Amino acid sequence: MLTSFVLFAAALLSAQADEEKVGTGCNFCKNRGAVACDRHDKDLLPLEEQVHFCSVAANCKDCQGALLVDCKRCNGGPDSIKLEKRLLTFQRYLDSPVGPEELFKRHMPRVVTDHYDLIIDVEKLKDGSRKLNGHEVAHLMAVELEKAAALLNEHFGAKPFHSSRRTRIWYWNTVKDHKRVNFELLKQNSEMGFSLYGVAPASSDWAGANGLEFRAMNVVSNAVHKGTHLRLSNLFRVEWIGNKKAGWFDVGAAHWYEDKLFQRVSTYCIDEANNDLDYEGGKWRVAMRKYLNKHKNGILPELIGKVSGTLRDYEHALAWSLYDWVANEHPKALKLLLMGYKDRIESRDLFRKHLGMTVIQAEAAWREWVAATYPVKDPKPRKKL
Numbered sequence: 001m002l003t004s005f006v007l008f009a010a011a012l013l014s015a016q017a018d019e020e021k022v023g024t025g026c027n028f029c030k031n032r033g034a035v036a037c038d039r040h041d042k043d044l045l046p047l048e049e050q051v052h053f054c055s056v057a058a059n060c061k062d063c064q065g066a067l068l069v070d071c072k073r074c075n076g077g078p079d080s081i082k083l084e085k086r087l088l089t090f091q092r093y094l095d096s097p098v099g100p101e102e103l104f105k106r107h108m109p110r111v112v113t114d115h116y117d118l119i120i121d122v123e124k125l126k127d128g129s130r131k132l133n134g135h136e137v138a139h140l141m142a143v144e145l146e147k148a149a150a151l152l153n154e155h156f157g158a159k160p161f162h163s164s165r166r167t168r169i170w171y172w173n174t175v176k177d178h179k180r181v182n183f184e185l186l187k188q189n190s191e192m193g194f195s196l197y198g199v200a201p202a203s204s205d206w207a208g209a210n211g212l213e214f215r216a217m218n219v220v221s222n223a224v225h226k227g228t229h230l231r232l233s234n235l236f237r238v239e240w241i242g243n244k245k246a247g248w249f250d251v252g253a254a255h256w257y258e259d260k261l262f263q264r265v266s267t268y269c270i271d272e273a274n275n276d277l278d279y280e281g282g283k284w285r286v287a288m289r290k291y292l293n294k295h296k297n298g299i300l301p302e303l304i305g306k307v308s309g310t311l312r313d314y315e316h317a318l319a320w321s322l323y324d325w326v327a328n329e330h331p332k333a334l335k336l337l338l339m340g341y342k343d344r345i346e347s348r349d350l351f352r353k354h355l356g357m358t359v360i361q362a363e364a365a366w367r368e369w370v371a372a373t374y375p376v377k378d379p380k381p382r383k384k385l
């Protein structure tokens with residue numbers, strides 16, 4: 001089946017757009033051989049061009065997602081190859097639907113990027129004064145998730161192929177659909193948002209859940225946070241560290257990339273049961289400076305021994321701040337710590353080896369760094385996507 005498809009694809013390429021025999025276009029198509037398909041929203045077009053696949057673009061009657069149509073006035077040119085290649089890629093995705101598409105047997109907005117496979121099956125989401133549909137939010141989410149992925153890759157020296165597969169992230173219009181996906185695909189009998197860690201990472205939630213409330217910012221911010229947990233659970237090697245004594249790293253990282261993009265944290269997991277938690281409005285720099293000033297006793301010995309699910313609200317902020325310190329002052333240690341935790345090595349050994357410090361020394365250095373660098377006023381959170 002796969003072999004015949006590859007042969008078919010090769011035949012199609014050579015028949016219609018042989019790279020050697022391709023034409024040189026004409027004046028009308030500016031020597032490209034193809035022209036832009038005009039059925040797509042101008043604002044969304046640059047975002048369409050960035051993704052590997054979009055099910056809404058695939059539905060276009062004129063271009064089937066290629067975003068280009070053959071020039072009617074000539075025999076083609078360099079863009080004819082681009083057009084054919086994109087059609088072949090799209091066909092591959094159409095031929096391999098993901099779980100929810102098979103389960104519901106209906107069309108839903110699905111966007112595939114380097115690191116993510118998204119479904120935003122939501123009718124309307126608010127973003128400031130504008131209303132966005134699921135397709136628009138899927139593309140805006142794709143942009144933010146890929147920004148976070150690029151930062152994370154830089155931190156960990158990772159490439160897309162260092163993950164076992166793309167992380168699937170799904171949001172639903174009704175709690176009923178989310179519950180069905182949870183039950184049938186993720187094997188969870190619950191209405192709560194759920195993330196499946198490991199070899200085939202996936203996350204599902206209802207876009208109207210507590211803390212999300214059909215607001216595009218909340219949903220996208222939530223996806224960046226969960227996407228970080230999910231990616232760490234299969235980066236380099238499949239192993240979730242959140243259930244080991246490395247909760248601070250797992251939780252701290254998820255908050256860190258969320259805060260980096262939105263200047264505010266609004267997601268508190270683990271088990272995503274605590275969507276309505278809030279600590280200091282999710283703005284943590286000033287809060288942490290004050291907290292550390294007030295609490296002079298050692299914090300790390302207890303914090304670094306906890307699993308993700310047992311962190312209290314203020315410990316989420318402490319974990320974020322500790323990750324912030326490592327990411328800024330010892331970025332090379334991030335991958336070594338992650339892999340050490342995957343091997344169940346204790347923090348005190350990892351700190352000594354990769355930070356060159358005992359836990360007590362690390363605490364002193366972290367506190368000093370916070371006092372020296374955190375501002376007296378928090379940066380303003382982003383209001384819109």
Ligand SMILES: [Zn+2]
Pocket residue numbers: 025026027028029030031032033034071072073074075076
């Ligand atoms: Zn032409």
Ligand SMILES: [Zn+2]
Pocket residue numbers: 048054055056057135139
């Ligand atoms: Zn699209």
Ligand SMILES: [Zn+2]
Pocket residue numbers: 037038039040060061062063064065066067068
């Ligand atoms: Zn089109």
Ligand SMILES: [Zn+2]
Pocket residue numbers: 225229251254267268269270
């Ligand atoms: Zn989390």
